[in-house]
Amino acid sequence: MLVNSEFKPWVIFEAGNFKPAMNFLGDFFPPKTTPDFLIEVAAATWRTVAIATAGITLALLLAVPLALLSVQALSISALAGRMGLLPRIVRQILRWIMIILRSIPELIWALIFVRVVGLGPTSGVIAIALTYGGMLGKVYAEILESGEAHTTNALLRNGSSRLQALFYGLLPQNAAELTSYTVYRWECAIRSSAVLGFVGAGGLGQMLDSSMKAFNGAEVATMLLVFMGLVWFADWVSALLRKALG
Amino acid sequence: MRNVSLHIANGEQVAIIGPSGAGKTTLLHTLACALQPSAGGLQLGDVNPWRLTAKQLKTLRGQLFLAPQVPPLPPRQRVVTAVLAGLLPHQSFWASIKSLFYPSNIALADAALTRFDLSEKLFDRVDRLSGGERQRVGLARILASKASLLLVDEPLSALDPARAEQAIKTITGFAHERGATLVCTLHHVEMALKNFPRIVGMRDGEVVFDLVAADVTPQRLHDLYAQHLDELTQAAPLAEFAQPEPFKSASCVPPAMHLR
Numbered sequence: 001m002l003v004n005s006e007f008k009p010w011v012i013f014e015a016g017n018f019k020p021a022m023n024f025l026g027d028f029f030p031p032k033t034t035p036d037f038l039i040e041v042a043a044a045t046w047r048t049v050a051i052a053t054a055g056i057t058l059a060l061l062l063a064v065p066l067a068l069l070s071v072q073a074l075s076i077s078a079l080a081g082r083m084g085l086l087p088r089i090v091r092q093i094l095r096w097i098m099i100i101l102r103s104i105p106e107l108i109w110a111l112i113f114v115r116v117v118g119l120g121p122t123s124g125v126i127a128i129a130l131t132y133g134g135m136l137g138k139v140y141a142e143i144l145e146s147g148e149a150h151t152t153n154a155l156l157r158n159g160s161s162r163l164q165a166l167f168y169g170l171l172p173q174n175a176a177e178l179t180s181y182t183v184y185r186w187e188c189a190i191r192s193s194a195v196l197g198f199v200g201a202g203g204l205g206q207m208l209d210s211s212m213k214a215f216n217g218a219e220v221a222t223m224l225l226v227f228m229g230l231v232w233f234a235d236w237v238s239a240l241l242r243k244a245l246g
Numbered sequence: 247m248r249n250v251s252l253h254i255a256n257g258e259q260v261a262i263i264g265p266s267g268a269g270k271t272t273l274l275h276t277l278a279c280a281l282q283p284s285a286g287g288l289q290l291g292d293v294n295p296w297r298l299t300a301k302q303l304k305t306l307r308g309q310l311f312l313a314p315q316v317p318p319l320p321p322r323q324r325v326v327t328a329v330l331a332g333l334l335p336h337q338s339f340w341a342s343i344k345s346l347f348y349p350s351n352i353a354l355a356d357a358a359l360t361r362f363d364l365s366e367k368l369f370d371r372v373d374r375l376s377g378g379e380r381q382r383v384g385l386a387r388i389l390a391s392k393a394s395l396l397l398v399d400e401p402l403s404a405l406d407p408a409r410a411e412q413a414i415k416t417i418t419g420f421a422h423e424r425g426a427t428l429v430c431t432l433h434h435v436e437m438a439l440k441n442f443p444r445i446v447g448m449r450d451g452e453v454v455f456d457l458v459a460a461d462v463t464p465q466r467l468h469d470l471y472a473q474h475l476d477e478l479t480q481a482a483p484l485a486e487f488a489q490p491e492p493f494k495s496a497s498c499v500p501p502a503m504h505l506r
Contacts, residue, residue: 076300076304077300079280080279080280080281080282150314150316150318151318151319151320153318154312154314154318155318155331155334156307157278157279157280157307157312158307158308158310158311158312158332158334158335158391158393159304159305159306159307159308159309159310159334159335160308160331160334160335161304161334161339163339164334164337164339164342167342167343167346168320168323168327168331168334168342168346169318169320169331172320172321172322172323173320173321173322175322176322245322
């Protein structure tokens with residue numbers, strides 16, 4: 001296995017590699033904090049957050065209808081025994097669409113869209129929207145399925161519409177889980193948009209890429225700290241929202 | 247279920263009694279169009295619900311109210327919203343969304359809860375209530391609905407005797423005022439005999455007797471509960487409340503249920 005994976009940890013310690021690597025790592029401290037660099041980082045951070053947020057928003061537009069249409073708990077025909085044939089086919093097709101969307105990693109989507117719309121944040125946003133749309137749709141549907149169907153069924157059986165049953169039965173039961181999963185995915189999108197920066201989708205990732213290429217450890221360290229800060233922030237927002245929905 | 251043949255007139259009040267597993271809930275669900283009979287027929291008014299289009303069936307479901315044994319209340323919902331959910335079939339989607347943020351008919355919810363001595367819980371969250379209070383909130387939802395056929399499954403299973411008496415009187419009284427038909431399954435035989443003019447006894451999926459309350463003799467009850475005499479002598483076992491509802495989702499009903 002080691003041979004196949006060409007995993008040779010000892011190359012790190014070969015004279016030619018070891019010194020530059022150590023220099024690079026040694027450069028990490030102290031992180032670069034000159035004002036004009038920090039302004040540049042702040043702008044890139046803002047852009048990364050914007051890419052992630054725009055991507056997640058578009059993903060939601062995709063995921064919410066997909067999840068609601070595919071969730072079985074809101075099926076009226078399934079109330080009395082087996083679900084009808086047409087609804088079953090529709091749900092299956094929607095599930096396949098979500099599989100296709102999320103089976104292609106956002107990096108690949110980004111590479112495709114960089115070819116189509118050119119370098120820049122647009123391709124990053126579309127890439128996140130497509131992959132995350134599939135993921136969110138699937139997990140939303142599963143969260144909604146996993147809770148007790150009892151309250152929702154009771155509403156549907158008494159003649160409420162599907163959307164009424166969603167807002168009066170299904171959502172109050174699952175709102176906290178849905179929110180925390182969405183915020184977690186937003187956090188993932190921030191990380192992901194950094195990776196997408198490496199293929200030219202802009203933001204912190206692109207800056208990180210050029211600093212890496214220049215072996216500028218101090219700059220890389222600053223940017224990694226910013227990433228940690230962003231993830232901490234997402235965590236805090238999630239906790240806040242969960243508490244509010246308690 | 248087999249050999250079940252019932253005719254229930256408009257405005258009638260019927261109690262279904264019988265030992266656990268007799269098919270009381272299944273019968274109730276069949277009446278509520280929640281289960282489709284695999285044989286035989288069901289007629290509500292002059293329509294066969296299973297011949298209707300999906301939209302007509304939904305309208306029909308809006309005219310009946312099935313109250314399951316375990317009150318269907320989301321834990322994080324406020325009591326007022328949970329009660330007003332009884333109005334949903336008669337509300338437009340936007341009106342019901344608006345009502346989520348500002349309850350549309352607080353007076354109605356308050357009046358319904360007052361009849362169960364719960365008006366002080368109006369703005370509490372459901373998960374702050376005790377089991378008995380939850381059951382009464384579930385029953386208060388019936389009072390908020392505009393249904394003309396009320397199907398109530400074990401409304402007293404989590405209530406103490408005094409509360410049970412009050413609850414059953416409130417439900418029958420409300421059905422009477424409204425002119426609604428009421429079918430109610432009950433574990434508590436004494437309560438059924440005292441409050442319902444007509445009693446249907448079920449055992450092993452069959453209707454054993456269908457009599458006016460005065461004709462239900464101790465001997466008949468003894469026969470009905472033959473293997474389950476303990477259920478006859480003691481009131482509804484409280485433990486039953488904690489068990490999952492047997493027909494939570496219609497898809498888990500064994501295919502062998504027949505209504506002939």
